[in-house]
Amino acid sequence: xxxxxxxxxxxxxxxxxxxxxxxxxxxxxxxxxxxxxxxxxxxxxxxxxxxxxxxxxxxxxxxxxxxxxxxxxxxxxxxxxxxxxxxxxxxxxxxxxxxxxxxxxxxxxxxxxxxxxxxxxxxxxxxxxxxxxxxxxxxxxxxxxxxxxxxxxxxxxxxxxxxxxxxxxxxxxxxxxxxxxxxxxxxxxxxxxxxxxxxxxxxxxxxxxxxxxxxxxxxxxxxxxxxxxxxxxxxxxxxxxxxxxxxxxxxxxxxxxxxxxxxxxxxxxxxxxxxxxxxxxxxxxxxxxxxxxxxxxxxxxxxxxxxxxxxxxxxxxxxxxxxxxxxxxxxxxxxxxxxxxxxxxxxxxxxxxxxxxxxxxxxxxxxxxxxxxxxxxxxxxxxxxxxxxxxxxxxxxxxxxxxxxxxxxxxxxxxxxxxxxxxxxxxxxxxxxxxxxxxxxxxxxxxxxxxxxxxxxxxxxxxxxxxxxxxxxxxxxxxxxxxxxxxxxxxxxxxxxxxxxxxxxxxxxxxxxxxxxxxxxxxxxxxxxxxxxxxxxxxxxxxxxxxxxxxxxxxxxxxxxxxxxxxxxxxxxxxxxxxxxxxxxxxxxxxxxxxxxxxxxxxxxxxxxxxxxxxxxxxxxxxxxxxxxxxxxxxxxxxxxxxxxxxx
Numbered sequence: 001x002x003x004x005x006x007x008x009x010x011x012x013x014x015x016x017x018x019x020x021x022x023x024x025x026x027x028x029x030x031x032x033x034x035x036x037x038x039x040x041x042x043x044x045x046x047x048x049x050x051x052x053x054x055x056x057x058x059x060x061x062x063x064x065x066x067x068x069x070x071x072x073x074x075x076x077x078x079x080x081x082x083x084x085x086x087x088x089x090x091x092x093x094x095x096x097x098x099x100x101x102x103x104x105x106x107x108x109x110x111x112x113x114x115x116x117x118x119x120x121x122x123x124x125x126x127x128x129x130x131x132x133x134x135x136x137x138x139x140x141x142x143x144x145x146x147x148x149x150x151x152x153x154x155x156x157x158x159x160x161x162x163x164x165x166x167x168x169x170x171x172x173x174x175x176x177x178x179x180x181x182x183x184x185x186x187x188x189x190x191x192x193x194x195x196x197x198x199x200x201x202x203x204x205x206x207x208x209x210x211x212x213x214x215x216x217x218x219x220x221x222x223x224x225x226x227x228x229x230x231x232x233x234x235x236x237x238x239x240x241x242x243x244x245x246x247x248x249x250x251x252x253x254x255x256x257x258x259x260x261x262x263x264x265x266x267x268x269x270x271x272x273x274x275x276x277x278x279x280x281x282x283x284x285x286x287x288x289x290x291x292x293x294x295x296x297x298x299x300x301x302x303x304x305x306x307x308x309x310x311x312x313x314x315x316x317x318x319x320x321x322x323x324x325x326x327x328x329x330x331x332x333x334x335x336x337x338x339x340x341x342x343x344x345x346x347x348x349x350x351x352x353x354x355x356x357x358x359x360x361x362x363x364x365x366x367x368x369x370x371x372x373x374x375x376x377x378x379x380x381x382x383x384x385x386x387x388x389x390x391x392x393x394x395x396x397x398x399x400x401x402x403x404x405x406x407x408x409x410x411x412x413x414x415x416x417x418x419x420x421x422x423x424x425x426x427x428x429x430x431x432x433x434x435x436x437x438x439x440x441x442x443x444x445x446x447x448x449x450x451x452x453x454x455x456x457x458x459x460x461x462x463x464x465x466x467x468x469x470x471x472x473x474x475x476x477x478x479x480x481x482x483x484x485x486x487x488x489x490x491x492x493x494x495x496x497x498x499x500x501x502x503x504x505x506x507x508x509x510x511x512x513x514x515x516x517x518x519x520x521x522x523x524x525x526x527x528x529x530x531x532x533x534x535x536x537x538x539x540x541x542x543x544x545x546x547x548x549x550x551x552x553x554x555x556x557x558x559x560x561x562x563x564x565x566x567x568x569x570x571x572x573x574x575x576x577x578x579x580x581x582x583x584x585x586x587x588x589x590x591x592x593x594x595x596x597x598x599x600x601x602x603x604x605x606x607x608x609x610x611x612x613x614x615x616x617x618x619x620x621x622x623x624x625x626x627x628x629x630x631x632x633x634x635x636x637x638x639x640x641x642x643x644x645x646x647x648x
Contacts, residue, residue: 020045021094025053025110034176036060037070041113044089050113051089061106074109077177079152081474084145086165086175087112114173119161119229128232129260132267135229136297138164141172143222143290147484148477149177150215150286157213159221160202161228200241201234205277208245216279219289223274223282226293230267231259235275249277266296269306287484301428305441305455401454403444404437409458412437420450430459431486431518462486462517469511470504475525478504486517493527495577497550501528528580532573540588543568551580558590565591 019027025042031052032039042053060066074091081087090110095103119138122130129135142164149156156163156177165173204220206213227235235253238244253275255268270292276282283289292302399419404412413423430438439457442448465485470478475491482489496505508522509515530550535543544554561569571586578584 021053021108022092025051025090025108027053027055036066042110044110052111052113054109054111056107058104058106061104067107070107070109073177074107077109077111080149080154080177082145082148082477083473084141084172084174085149085177086114086173112173114165114167114175116165116167116171116173119164119166119225122166123161123228123232130229132230132263133297135226136293138166138172139222139226139229140290140293140297142174142225143219143286143293144477144481145172145174146215146218146222147286147290147480148474149174150218151476151480155213155215156218156221157207158199158202159218159225160199161225164225200244201236203245203248204279205249206279208248214279215286216282216284219274219283219286220276220279222286222289223271226274227253227256227271230256230263230271233259252277265306266302269304270296270302273304287480291484301426303428303439303457305424305426305439305457398447398449401440401442401444401446401448401452404440404454404456405444406432407437409435409437409456412456416454421448422451422453424453424455426455426457427460428457430457431462432459434459434461464514465517465519467507467509467511467513467515467521470507470523471511472499473504475502475504475523478523482521482523487515488518488520490520490522492522492524494524495529495531496526497530499526500551501526501580529577530580531577532571532575532584534574535568535571535586536574537563538568540566540568540586543571543586547584552578553581553583555583555585556588557585558588560592561587561589563589565589 021027024044024046026045028041028043030038031041037054037056039052039054042051043049044051056066056070071091074088077085078088078091088109088111091108093105093107095105117125130138142159146156146159154177156174158176163174163176165175167173202221202224204213204217207217224235227233236244236247236251238247253272255263256271257263257265257268270289274282274289283292288303292304295302399421401421402415402419404415407415409425416423428438430436432438436459437456438459441455448454463486465487468481468485470481473481479489479491494505496503499505503526505524505526507524515521530552532550532552533546535546538546540554540556547554559569563569567589569587569589572584573582
């Protein structure tokens with residue numbers, strides 16, 4: 001029941017909404033509201049800590065589908081124990097009374113309280129984009145959290161700036177698993193049903209089309225968020241969710257450098273790769289995307305091939321100008337596609353400036369160049385068409401790109417050359433032997449015109465990897481991070497009085513060490529057991545505190561024994577290892593009752609004759625027996641009564 005709380009004690013925060021859920025969670029002010037739930041600040045009165053309490057809206061509590069989805073979120077999120085995912089502590093149901101007087105069950109979720117700001121709030125406060133290293137760091141951490149979620153079989157489905165928080169310490173926290181698909185909000189859905197497919201501005205094409213999705217949908221949505229962090233605007237905007245969704249399905253986004261010319265070609269390549277329309281053309285996993293962002297943040301090259309602009313031959317200058325003109329024309333056409341290219345009036349998920357309906361007019365000189373180039377281009381097209389019709393120009397030839405991965409660079413170049421293809425070569429660190437092709441673009445099997453260039457990533461040998469700080473990480477998350485970095489992981493189970501079960505205690509080599517890619521790293525993981533120290537002679541309160549910090553419970557029994565009262569005489573498991581949660585039976589010396597002093601009195605059997613005082617009598621010692629006064633002698637017996645004689 002929602003009951004009145006007990007008076008606040010100690011450091012408990014003041015709660016403005018005086019309610020307590022299930023007699024434990026004190027409910028405070030409203031700190032967030034979603035389509036089907038409200039989030040309140042809270043206080044766990046049992047453990048004495050801050051929490052956040054998410055409660056299903058009472059008007060939805062009778063809807064079975066909402067109840068099921070809310071419960072499913074609690075179950076799913078509770079299984080995700082990762083440092084970059086908001087922790088779920090507890091869940092349950094409480095009863096509330098409707099206006100009509102009927103009782104209704106209201107489910108709730110108790111979560112970690114995070115003090116910080118969402119990416120949406122950060123962008124709004126800045127009034128513009130983030131610096132690329134910061135944006136890459138934040139999204140890399142988000143993708144690591146998603147990678148852990150995907151490994152546990154859960155697709156988030158609603159990655160957006162409002163669902164990613166940065167704490168006051170700079171840590172990244174991912175929130176709201178599963179809630180989004182149950183919000184019946186027209187501003188965030190594409191249908192009139194209660195099933196949500198995601199937030200329109202960050203929606204993957206397959207979600208927009210109602211197709212089945214997998215982890216790569218989260219990769220696409222993360223790419224949309226990264227795009228906005230780098231440019232200050234999402235990749236697509238429109239006057240309705242449906243208009244935006246059409247663009248996700250049918251339009252190619254502009255490179256981020258279109259809006260900020262300081263952004264590098266590597267950033268353009270990584271972002272656009274994550275925003276590929278077909279899932280198979282994107283990053284295959286969140287961890288692969290995260291690795292490239294971490295490389296960019298550290299000033300290294302990403303794993304994907306970065307297109308290199310071809311050198312312009314003076315003889316082809318006219319064609320090059322025509323290409324520019326065509327590209328600009330396409331840009332103008334795209335700006336107006338799908339209706340008004342601006343943000344939604346309510347700005348629910350976008351704080352960016354709206355797109356202009358027409359691009360700014362070019363200068364007269366530029367207009368003249370474009371007009372001349374267009375005329376030349378048109379003449380070339382007509383000429384080529386006539387020649388082709390007359391049979392003087394044959395069809396443009398095409399070839400199937402071979403798969404040259406795992407081949408030596410020389411063999412790969414020879415094979416490409418035989419097919420009339422050229423190679424662009426980039427050296428990258430890799431665990432493969434030096435000189436082996438590890439990646440190519442386009443992939444083998446694709447069709448390409450004769451004379452095309454194929455980008456090849458060639459191994460320069462194993463690179464160096466810095467061991468990250470993984471202490472207190474969940475074992476699965478730590479293994480995933482190390483494997484993604486190209487390291488071999490070995491796990492050893494150890495006891496720890498510091499870390500909980502399945503938490504990393506330390507690594508070997510230790511954090512900060514540099515090792516070659518492919519090296520073996522040992523994870524020492526807590527087995528959930530702790531060693532019980534000897535508590536003999538310690539006060540009960542101190543012994544209880546020590547055991548509590550170890551995750552153990554002191555169960556006292558009080559005995560009469562020698563020693564200071566209130567101290568431990570002996571206890572179970574001293575010096576032994578036991579699982580966390582074990583009850584430790586402990587004997588506490590009982591306080592003995594205080595002794596009452598007694599006085600002994602000695603009475604002499606015969607009276608003593610008086611003696612002459614020889615000196616002033618000394619007062620009796622406090623411990624000496626006190627003499628009793630001599631009783632007076634008994635009076636002599638009375639004579640018998642005289643007999644009464646009769647009268648004569």
